[in-house]
Amino acid sequence: MTRPPLAVVAGTGFYDLEALADPVEQTLDTAWGQARVVRGTWHGLPVAFLTRHGAGHSVPPHRVGYRANIRALADLGCRDVLAVNVTGSIDEALSPGDLVCVDDFLDLTRQRPLTFFDGSGPEGVVHTDVSDPYDPALRAEILAAAAAAGHPMVDGGVYACFEGPRFETAAEIRLARLAGGTVAGMTGVPEVTLAREAGLRYAAVSLVVNPATGVGDTPITMADIEEVLARSRAAVLEVLGTLVRTRAADDEAGDVTAPDHAAPAEEALP
Structure with missing residues (x-):
């Protein structure tokens, strides 16, 4: 059994995926706009990489084409989405x-479009x-990969998604903390819920x-953020690479199982 492409979606500081072999850029048209995807292989497995903010971080978080991105990944046959969020x-x-x-x-x-199902279909x-x-x-796979790669990872947390592109106020952060928020970001929603609507398995690493x-x-300051990204980006990629390498080894051993609860995207979406 051949695995469908694994989707990797990332944002700030992750504008390409150097590990991809034979990368090919593809622009897909969807009912919700265009999405730019780079396809290739990683440890021999097919991967579709999508950077939310575009080349050079030209798209702010509140204007990311979340519906187009998820629809495009579904159209490519992806079933699993590994997301990276900087928080x-x-x-x-x-x-x-x-x-x-x-x-x-x-x-x-x-003010973001939050769903594929607006009642008109x-x-x-x-x-x-x-x-x-x-x-x-999928979360269990990520945690196992982090342990195997030697990078500690906290198991569980609540992602509080704000509109952006400005940073949050202290009062907004206090509100999020009262509601159980662990980390704050600007891109995790509606990406996660759209993936759910599309029948895709979705899990996210927060850096x-x-x-x-x-x-x-x-x-x-962005200077401080970029300094942390410069020293921490490799750890995130090593975790993802370990997950992909483990899947490749499972394939060689003939131990390939497809998700059994994710509805095919063509049935889940209009």
């Missing part, structure tokens, strides 16, 4: 450079279950690059 820490126990495999989210955005009104927004089996406003005692 600020709400939990004071987290430090720049820490990795978190989140398991829940808070949606604090205000033949499927009518659809209410999607998000009791497990981040797929448990902490700064204390959120009010958690630290200095202003947040």
